Amino acid sequence: MGRIELDGLTRKYGDVVAVDGIDLDIADGEFLVLLGPSGCGKSTLLRLVAGLIPPTGGRVLLDGEDITHAAPARRDLAMVFQSYALYPHLTVARNIGFPLRAARLPRAQVRRRVAEVADLLELGALLDRRPRELSGGQRQRVAVGRAIIRDPRAFLMDEPLSNLDARLRQSTRAQFRTLHERLGTTVLYVTHDQVEALSLATRIAMLDGGRLEQVGTPTEIFDQPASVFVAGFLGSPPMNLLPARLENLDGRVRVRADGIEADLRPGEPDGSVEGVEARDVVFGVRPEHLRLTDGTGRAGTPVLRGVVRAVENLGAEEVAQCAVGGETVQFRGARPLGLAPGQPVQLATAPDHIHLFDRGSGRRLVWRPHPARTAPATPRA
Numbered sequence: 001m002g003r004i005e006l007d008g009l010t011r012k013y014g015d016v017v018a019v020d021g022i023d024l025d026i027a028d029g030e031f032l033v034l035l036g037p038s039g040c041g042k043s044t045l046l047r048l049v050a051g052l053i054p055p056t057g058g059r060v061l062l063d064g065e066d067i068t069h070a071a072p073a074r075r076d077l078a079m080v081f082q083s084y085a086l087y088p089h090l091t092v093a094r095n096i097g098f099p100l101r102a103a104r105l106p107r108a109q110v111r112r113r114v115a116e117v118a119d120l121l122e123l124g125a126l127l128d129r130r131p132r133e134l135s136g137g138q139r140q141r142v143a144v145g146r147a148i149i150r151d152p153r154a155f156l157m158d159e160p161l162s163n164l165d166a167r168l169r170q171s172t173r174a175q176f177r178t179l180h181e182r183l184g185t186t187v188l189y190v191t192h193d194q195v196e197a198l199s200l201a202t203r204i205a206m207l208d209g210g211r212l213e214q215v216g217t218p219t220e221i222f223d224q225p226a227s228v229f230v231a232g233f234l235g236s237p238p239m240n241l242l243p244a245r246l247e248n249l250d251g252r253v254r255v256r257a258d259g260i261e262a263d264l265r266p267g268e269p270d271g272s273v274e275g276v277e278a279r280d281v282v283f284g285v286r287p288e289h290l291r292l293t294d295g296t297g298r299a300g301t302p303v304l305r306g307v308v309r310a311v312e313n314l315g316a317e318e319v320a321q322c323a324v325g326g327e328t329v330q331f332r333g334a335r336p337l338g339l340a341p342g343q344p345v346q347l348a349t350a351p352d353h354i355h356l357f358d359r360g361s362g363r364r365l366v367w368r369p370h371p372a373r374t375a376p377a378t379p380r381a
């Protein structure tokens with residue numbers, strides 16, 4: 001078992017609140033990724049769970065037991081860090097088997113478990129090498145092996161792939177996923193890399209300034225970001241976020257700004273929308289959800305009008321930076337987009353792909369683009 005509950009967990013350093021009252025329930029067998037920018041408190045949170053530093057408030061529970069003040073060695077949690085911290089003078093086999101030898105298990109049993117773990121991590125052929133004779137990815141797998149062999153209740157990993165080059169990161173990521181599927185052990189995993197988070201996590205916890213911004217599956221976090229912060233953190237390039245005004249004009253809800261006109265309910269028969277109040281919003285649309293239009297399409301289609309500033313070649317795709325009103329909008333599509341700097345453009349999107357956030361709080365506004373398919377709903381904070 002390995003259920004981890006955080007209850008108002010807080011850590012201050014003088015005036016800095018590194019971790020600010022986190023409530024989080026991590027189910028047994030979850031792969032929970034803590035995601036956020038540098039300095040948001042990810043490592044501090046992990047170290048609190050590991051017991052490497054004491055909290056200044058709140059509690060940590062492991063399978064219902066309060067371990068807030070338990071010594072790290074008594075927590076039955078295994079940590080894997082960014083730097084592998086292998087013993088340089090020991091072979092791979094002895095590095096992996098170290099925790100079991102330290103626990104004085106019989107030699108035959110240690111040898112059998114090392115063979116099993118090496119097999120799982122495809123390290124069988126490397127057991128007699130020393131760390132300096134391994135690649136970065138192989139070293140990281142040895143460090144993971146040393147954590148696995150203890151059969152802990154949960155793994156705590158702090159940016160374990162960040163020292164690897166892009167290709168190795170991708171293959172090691174795939175191995176981590178397979179490993180989690182086979183072992184089913186709870187993982188609490190820290191990264192600032194959105195691709196790692198989206199591809200590994202069963203749930204992502206987004207942190208900003210020591211606080212939880214959103215907790216959800218990768219799909220929820222990407223498709224329904226709860227705030228401007230989350231929306232702007234994910235995606236490549238991230239979501240376009242533009243100040244705009246939500247208006248209720250002759251019964252139609254419309255978003256307007258310089259160069260933007262988005263009718264949220266095109267084609268609705270009666271067009272009436274009750275209870276929507278005019279307000280300042282942030283209008284969000286992902287670069288990959290824009291398409292070129294000649295402006296002769298169906299009336300009411302959300303449209304952005306601007307001028308191309310630059311076009312960037314990404315290989316299979318291109319990204320065009322466009323000036324829309326006083327803002328920059330990024331538009332991503334298959335290469336060639338057929339655009340050149342200075343050229344006027346009109347970009348359209350589907351109403352389903354529009355995100356709206358309250359300008360003041362930054363929180364997502366809930367609205368339904370297709371009242372014909374779903375129950376009528378009005379935007380609410």
Ligand SMILES: Nc1ncnc2c1ncn2[C@@H]1O[C@H](COP(=O)(O)OP(=O)(O)OP(=O)(O)O)[C@@H](O)[C@H]1O
Pocket residue numbers: 013016017018036037038039040041042043044045192
């Ligand atoms: N020992 C310390 N003394 C004082 N302040 C600290 C200490 N450790 C961390 N902090 C502060 O706490 C905040 C959170 O730091 P933390 O290391 O948890 O961030 P992080 O999210 O892991 O960042 P990164 O992605 O850069 O590793 C930062 O503002 C940091 O400066």
Ligand SMILES: [Mg+2]
Pocket residue numbers: 042043044
């Ligand atoms: Mg860190």
